[in-house]
Amino acid sequence: MIECPNCHTKFIANTLVCSECGALLPPEEWVSNEISTEITREQAESTTELGLPPAVRLYMGEETDQSIDVVLDKKVIIGRSDPASQVFPEIDLAPYGGLEKGVSRRHARLSSRRGLIIIEDLASINGTYLNGKRLTPYLPEVVHDGDQIQIGSLPIRVEVL
Amino acid sequence: MPMSYASDRGTQPIEQVGSVFRLRAIRSHEYLPARAEEQAYYVLLSVAVRQDLPYERMPLNLCLVLDRSTSMSGVRLQAVREGVQYIVDHISSDDVLSIVVFNDRAEVLLSSQRNTDRARVRAIVSTIQPAGGTELLQGLGAGIREVMRGKSERSLNHLILLTDGHTYGDEQGCLEMAKWAGQNHIGMTLMGLGEDWNEALLDQMAALSGGRSIYIDSPRKVVEAFGQIVNLLSGAASRQSQLHITLGPSVTLHEMFQITPEIQRVLVVSTERGHAAELGLLGRDSGRELLMEFRVRDLKPGVQMIASLDVELVAPGGIVSGQLCREQITLNVEGFSLEAPDAPLISSSKIPTAIPNALTRVVLFKMHERAIADLEAGRIDAATQRLETMASRLAAIGETELARVAMLEAGQLAHTGMLSPEGRKKIHYGTRALSLTSRGKDHD
Numbered sequence: 001m002i003e004c005p006n007c008h009t010k011f012i013a014n015t016l017v018c019s020e021c022g023a024l025l026p027p028e029e030w031v032s033n034e035i036s037t038e039i040t041r042e043q044a045e046s047t048t049e050l051g052l053p054p055a056v057r058l059y060m061g062e063e064t065d066q067s068i069d070v071v072l073d074k075k076v077i078i079g080r081s082d083p084a085s086q087v088f089p090e091i092d093l094a095p096y097g098g099l100e101k102g103v104s105r106r107h108a109r110l111s112s113r114r115g116l117i118i119i120e121d122l123a124s125i126n127g128t129y130l131n132g133k134r135l136t137p138y139l140p141e142v143v144h145d146g147d148q149i150q151i152g153s154l155p156i157r158v159e160v161l
Numbered sequence: 162m163p164m165s166y167a168s169d170r171g172t173q174p175i176e177q178v179g180s181v182f183r184l185r186a187i188r189s190h191e192y193l194p195a196r197a198e199e200q201a202y203y204v205l206l207s208v209a210v211r212q213d214l215p216y217e218r219m220p221l222n223l224c225l226v227l228d229r230s231t232s233m234s235g236v237r238l239q240a241v242r243e244g245v246q247y248i249v250d251h252i253s254s255d256d257v258l259s260i261v262v263f264n265d266r267a268e269v270l271l272s273s274q275r276n277t278d279r280a281r282v283r284a285i286v287s288t289i290q291p292a293g294g295t296e297l298l299q300g301l302g303a304g305i306r307e308v309m310r311g312k313s314e315r316s317l318n319h320l321i322l323l324t325d326g327h328t329y330g331d332e333q334g335c336l337e338m339a340k341w342a343g344q345n346h347i348g349m350t351l352m353g354l355g356e357d358w359n360e361a362l363l364d365q366m367a368a369l370s371g372g373r374s375i376y377i378d379s380p381r382k383v384v385e386a387f388g389q390i391v392n393l394l395s396g397a398a399s400r401q402s403q404l405h406i407t408l409g410p411s412v413t414l415h416e417m418f419q420i421t422p423e424i425q426r427v428l429v430v431s432t433e434r435g436h437a438a439e440l441g442l443l444g445r446d447s448g449r450e451l452l453m454e455f456r457v458r459d460l461k462p463g464v465q466m467i468a469s470l471d472v473e474l475v476a477p478g479g480i481v482s483g484q485l486c487r488e489q490i491t492l493n494v495e496g497f498s499l500e501a502p503d504a505p506l507i508s509s510s511k512i513p514t515a516i517p518n519a520l521t522r523v524v525l526f527k528m529h530e531r532a533i534a535d536l537e538a539g540r541i542d543a544a545t546q547r548l549e550t551m552a553s554r555l556a557a558i559g560e561t562e563l564a565r566v567a568m569l570e571a572g573q574l575a576h577t578g579m580l581s582p583e584g585r586k587k588i589h590y591g592t593r594a595l596s597l598t599s600r601g602k603d604h605d
Contacts, residue, residue: 001198012456014201016189016512017520019527022554024517028194125557136514 002028005106005122024123026138054112056143059157060096069161072112077122078151079107093154102126102152108135110143117143117160126152172513179488181398182210182443184472186490187513195496199458203516204492205420208440208472209448210398221256221394222273222316223248226304227289228324228354229262234291237325237354240380242286244323244387249282251391257316259307260285263300264293273311295326297362298334305338308347317397317442318347319372321390323383325354332362339366346400348372348442350390354380356582360589368428371401371441376590378583396444402474404451407435409466411459420450420519424526424593427451443474452519460496467492521558522595525551529592536580545575548588563591 001010004018004025011018015025053073060066070076070091079089080098087105092098104124111118121128123137129150130141143149145160172191177184189203225248227241245260252258260271260282270285271277304320312318320342328335342349349372351363356378363374377386406414406429414436417427427438440449455467471489528551535544548571555564570584580588 012199012201014190014193016201016203016517017524019524021550022521022524022528024521027512125553 002026024137026122054115054117055161056110056117057159057161058091059159060093061154061156066096070110072110072117075109075111077106077109079103079105081105093151096154098152098154101154103154104152107151108149113140117158119143119149124152174513175490175492177488177490178211179486180211181214181486182208182472182474182488184208184470184488184490186470186492187515188492188494189512189516190494192495192497193457193460195460195462195498197459199456200460201415202455202457202467202494203520204453204455204467204470205513205515205519206404206451206453206470206490207448208402208404208443208451210443210445212445214398214445218253218395219317219397219400220313220315221252221258222308222311222313222318223252223256223394224259224261224273224304224307224311224320226261226263226300226320226322228264228295228300228326229289229291230264230293230295230326231291232295232325232355232357236380237383238289238291240383241323242289244383245286246279246283247384247387248391249277249279251388251395252277257311257313258282259304259311261300261303261307262289263296263303265296265299266293267299267303269303269307273307295324295328296331297322297324297328298331298338300324301335301338305342305347308342309345317394317400319350319390319394320347321350321352321387323352323354323377324358326357327359328362332359335362336365336369339369343370343439350375352377352383352386353586354383356586360586368425371439373423376586378586393442393444393447396446397442398445399443399474402440402443402472404438404440405432405434405471405473406437406453407469407471408455409457409468412455412457412467414468415454415456417451417453418519418523418526420452420522422447422449424522424595440472450519452516452523457494460494462496462498464493464495467494521554522592525554525595526592528554529588533589536574541574541578545571548574551588551592558595560591560595563588563595566591 002013002015002025003010004021004023006023007018007021009018009020018025053071055069055071057067057069076091077089078091080094080103081088081092082105089106093103106122107124108122108128109120118140119130120140121135121137128135131148135141143158147158149156149158172188175186185207187205193200225245254276257273257275258277259273261267261269271282308318308320339349349366349370351367351374353360353363354377367374375386377383408414414429417429417438419425419427429436429438457467469489469491473485473487475485528547532544532547535547548567552564552567552571555567566584566587570580570588573581
């Protein structure tokens with residue numbers, strides 16, 4: 001079974017679109033957990049950085065004096081908090097004008113895999129952009145140091161720590 | 162880049178090109194994890210008649226069944242006169258034409274005949290006077306009799322019914338007649354003019370006869386609508402076509418929708434060979450796209466058949482006249498073990514965007530159906546909410562005009578507990594005409 005991230009209706013595996021709210025459903029990633037952690041551990045051991053999870057500093061908006069640091073030891077959601085619908089993303093863009101800038105409640109996701117930093121759009125209405133290119137929903141892309149991401153119309157510069 | 166997401170194990174379309182038509186299947190998955198749990202598998206099948214065939218036009222056997230109730234007076238009746246004139250001007254001398262008018266009774270204005278005299282038809286049509294109520298079954302019965310009289314071995318039989326009112330008490334008879342027509346190779350186009358007619362009835366009649374129902378919001382569009390039907394019929398390459406489906410082990414067909422020319426449910430019946438669906442008239446400019454959702458459980462490692470799709474049609478014209486043409490595509494999926502070290506990492510990049518795009522439109526169609534069901538059961542809040550959700554999804558795929566109508570109707574519904582007759586028709590027909598080459602942004 002899979003669950004719609006938007007309205008929480010449950011569907012059988014591989015269903016692609018939610019029939020309740022019309023949201024695109026995230027496809028399963030078909031790799032068993034043991035394998036993926038094993039690879040991560042291998043990858044981590046082969047690096048000299050003691051296997052620490054990657055971390056990024058995100059500079060919000062055009063003025064770059066506002067920033068937040070995020071450790072990517074798990075998948076983190078970028079979005080806009082909305083107490084009415086009980087949505088509280090890890091990276092909350094509401095204080096940075098998220099509503100006016102077209103940020104969805106669950107807009108995009110940052111994670112790390114095999115030492116790489118990954119961004120995914122979560123079928124947001126106004127889109128996620130990486131260096132000016134709009135991302136296909138649920139298609140992961142690699143983020144590099146100095147890359148510019150855009151959530152709705154809010155630009156964010158990424159610094160890898 | 163060590164990203165397995167970019168692997169080339171994506172799905173490729175399967176194509177089968179025959180002497181008369183071409184099948185193309187876009188599959189959601191080539192690989193699925195082997196597991197007991199039920200999994201969805203989608204296929205978008207397109208059926209298109211080849212453009213390069215030696216071609217002989219099928220003679221038409223056409224009956225126009227026209228409402229002349231009091232509400233048709235003025236511009237509506239004038240538009241219908243012009244529409245009839247257009248048809249008379251655009252059929253060939255081999256074609257058979259008949260004209261029936263009806264209110265609470267039917268009258269045959271022009272009995273089935275070839276070599277229609279244009280001046281005579283003009284004179285006859287100018288005598289139509291509006292009066293009385295609307296009884297569809299009267300007109301339909303007289304029309305079918307005329308089509309049966311004009312029928313020949315090779316003819317393409319079709320009835321065009323145009324009405325602007327509700328019929329009362331004879332709905333069941335109309336449905337039975339539509340079904341009979343479908344079984345006897347008489348296609349139907351059911352046109353509703355204005356806002357005051359029963360779209361559910363015309364839709365069901367269309368589904369039973371293998372035809373279409375059409376909403377004409379203004380009398381100015383009557384000629385255009387008549388023109389489209391005559392063009393469609395003139396370009397027909399087969400009177401009817403069938404899809405036969407044989408399912409693999411542990412596979413079920415969950416549902417099937419036609420995506421083009423317009424979105425509608427496809428009626429699937431059980432047969433000796435498995436399942437079958439009527440695809441109706443196929444033409445050089447009117448192919449079909451069908452979205453099927455299969456469900457597979459207990460998938461084992463290795464290649465397994467999901468289904469075999471078989472399309473059959475009788476080619477009436479050209480060098481292959483009268484010949485049964487048949488093309489077939491087999492859909493397989495490969496089950497892989499999740500424990501295997503080379504288990505593929507599959508993300509949405511592998512699923513051809515045509516499938517989620519088509520599905521999004523089917524979901525909008527279903528949301529509308531459920532909103533109307535909620536409304537009819539008195540669940541106004543639920544219906545309002547569905548219309549609002551529809552509006553935001555429509556906006557997201559660039560269907561801004563329909564999104565606007567849905568939003569306005571949601572507001573109207575919340576305040577008055579009713580939809581406006583016009584908004585109701587616009588949403589009903591708008592959701593089935595959602596184009597795949599959308600004007601706005603899509604999921605790709």
